[in-house]
Amino acid sequence: MVRQAPGRPAAPPPQAGGDGLMMTGGDDVKGGAPEVASTLGFPPGPAAAGGPDRNRPGSGVGHAEKGKRGRTGRGRATASPAGEPGANSPDDAGGMREGFPVGAVMVVGGGVGGIQASLELSGLGYRVYLVESSPSIGGVMDMLDKTFPTNECSMCILSPKMVEVASDLNIEVITLADVLSVEGEPGDMSVRLRLRPRYVDVGKCTGCGACSEKCPVRIPDPYNAGLSDTRCIRVPFPQAVPGAAVIEGSACRWLTKGKCGNCVKVCQADAINFQDREREEVYRVGMVIAAPGYRPFDASRKTEYGYG
Ligand code: SF4
Ligand code: SF4
Known part of the structure; x- marks a missing residue:
């Protein structure tokens, strides 16, 4: 199954080189998001200044009609009226035109870096697929009590961002997923995901416990x-x-x-689904951001730091 973001790419093909894979550099990617936009071939348009720009990616998404503003203060694109050539044209349902970039970004890794990147991209008007291998986003930070060096409450910082992701209609959270392959070039990439079974219908489960x-x-x-x-x-x-x-x-x-x-x-919600099975899906995106986070490792391997 091939998944493709709605939207009406209208910018010329991207000129930037590279392999289309970006690494987030921590939980603040404010400087990175515009770079993504540039690489995708979508120069900042009127939407970035607060006005409507139906040529920006994501502008064909129905919820954009709400006129919701991104958390960064940049305006969310507004869909065109029905029948008017633009965001809701047949092109949008069909998706990408040959040689034009795809107005969506896949963020691989649902830790604080991937979460922040997704929020920034959504604020710019992009459709975001936030891919996480575990059953929930949050990464390692949600397991920590305090953050170094400020000794702040870890979940107090992270939880509002997670709630914001959950309520952002431009962001689709995909959990229990592994990236199998990435093909294509910046502006037009195919990402094959393996989706492992949860055995619980997310749409029905109320989390009652x-x-x-x-x-x-x-x-x-x-x-x-x-x-x-x-x-x-x-x-x-x-x-x-x-x-x-x-x-x-x-x-x-x-x-x-x-x-x-x-x-x-x-289960009062009839949410258990033992028929759930592992499957694969292919997503068409314009860019992939890798935010893989980290895992603890055996420090005795680092004798230069005095371990072992
Ligand atoms: S009982 Fe059903 S609705 Fe409640 S947490 Fe379990 S699966 Fe979800
Ligand atoms: S079938 Fe039994 S063992 Fe399996 S998840 Fe449900 S309660 Fe637990």
């Missing part, structure tokens, strides 16, 4: 670095986005032995 209370299987809690236990079905953490439960398929008694089913019995 009733299923977790009845689940008999305990597993190490990834949110607490395995230092405590959680249930096989659980909402990853209270501020998770999406705030839906997820089932650890390899530990679930129903999925491995055909027994139990307690979660199905107690």
